[in-house]
Amino acid sequence: MFFDFVIDIQQFTTLTNDAERLLFRIGALCYEDSRSVGAIAGVAVAIIFTWKLLGSSNGHQRRQPKRQTPAASSSTYNVGLNSSEPLISSGVCSSSGDLRAHNVVDEFFQPVKPTLGQIVRQKLSDGRKVTCRLLGIILEENSPEDLQKQATVRSSVLEVLLEITKYCDLYVMETVLDDESEKRVLLALEDAGVFTSDGLVKDKVLFCSMENGRASFVRQLEPDWHIDSNHDIISQLARFIKYQLHVAPIKHERAASNVYCSPSLEQFFGNI
Template sequence: MAELSSKEELIRLIKRFGSNLSVKLSSLFSILFQTQNFRSLSAIAGFALAVIFSWKLLKPPSEHHRRQRKRQTPAAGNSDIGTSSDSQLITSGTSSPPEDSGAQNVDNEFYRPVKPTLEQIVRQKLGGGRKVTCRLLGIILEESSPEELQNQATVRSSVVDVLLVIINYCDLYLMERALDEESERKVIVALEDAGVFTSGGLIKDKVLFCSTENGRTSFVRQLEPDWHIDSDPEIVSQLARFIKCQLHISQVKPEKMASNVFTSASLEQFFQCT
């Protein structure tokens, strides 16, 4: 309270000094204008400005400024709140915005390896080979001997997809030993039911029948395919010198095989379709 009364007393003195000064300045201005002494007028005006500037410096802050200063001064109990809000701002500033995470997901999707199609796998495996010969029994058909064909012929369901791709991509010839014409008819009907003739790449004339195993070997040599697919190890061995590549279908991998002969448990497994 003593400090406040002293400040009020100082203000009253400054106001009284200012009012007295203004009266004196008024009288001085009238005298100067009468005497036209402009140098003295300039000096007095400078003195007046200096007094006003000094009064501005000594003027106590207004009530509005004091209220603002009080609001800006944080209380001791709110220091933790300020610290926590600062830490939240820092955390939000360092965390990646949602837009960045979305862009990262797009990049991941973009650089994710694309799974090749079955046609691409077939082309890669065949290495550009376009003419293929293939045995029927045990590879395309469920049956494994000519005797079984006298009763029925069944196309393996798991091989149909890869067979259709080979038909569309390659010049394919299917061949098998048959004991009678009825066995041949059953094979043709089974292939027709599987839809291999409707794709346009395979016609019935490209399904060849012979009465002996050597007849199949003769077919292959005459056609000179890029690939021959067979399940008979003896025929595969005989053709190794004449055919560029062969695929031997066998559950057991032979100990000795030519470098141009590949082994797989099934045709679809070789092309990774299972």
């Protein structure tokens, strides 16, 4: 760049000397014939030419300092490098902010765990009427003979039972051998808090003296679901009832496509 600047100075000096010689010659011509119109025109052209020549040379010289020297270029590079640091950190902050926003969105759209009531309605396919056996499902006892001694409501089934009564018209039934067994069953249900304003109604606790009597109750009530622990009763009712749940500790072969199996009522609804 310094070498170019020296060449420009030399060119400017040469142009200036040429302009001076031209002016000198024109002046001499004017001296010889000052009254000549051509001389006067020549003087004017020479002045204009010299002014333009000097103006372009000065403009070229004024623009020369704008050329960046190596030192200036290095300084500019350093400044640019330093100025990029806030941009980089800003990008990091922006990435962190995007990550936090992404996490918030993920948390917001995470699947909400359904409530037991929602599960009950989904499992029962919005069935409105349900019939259910007591022994082995709601009660701890497994036979009519056991009811002659005691009746105990299974604590693990209470929550599910109450949810069913909220959304369905529930009837429970059992085979008993005497009136005392009926009283024990009703007392056990009452002590467990099943008989509430939103719960089971005493009039919907049915008793019979034979297993076939329970099947007759179910057919007369025509429920959407029947829940039983007796495989024979399930098989008999398979073609009359829309859905059935066979509750048994040992898995049996399904009596029909509309019959479901589960070790317990609460496990069927996922409330273990």
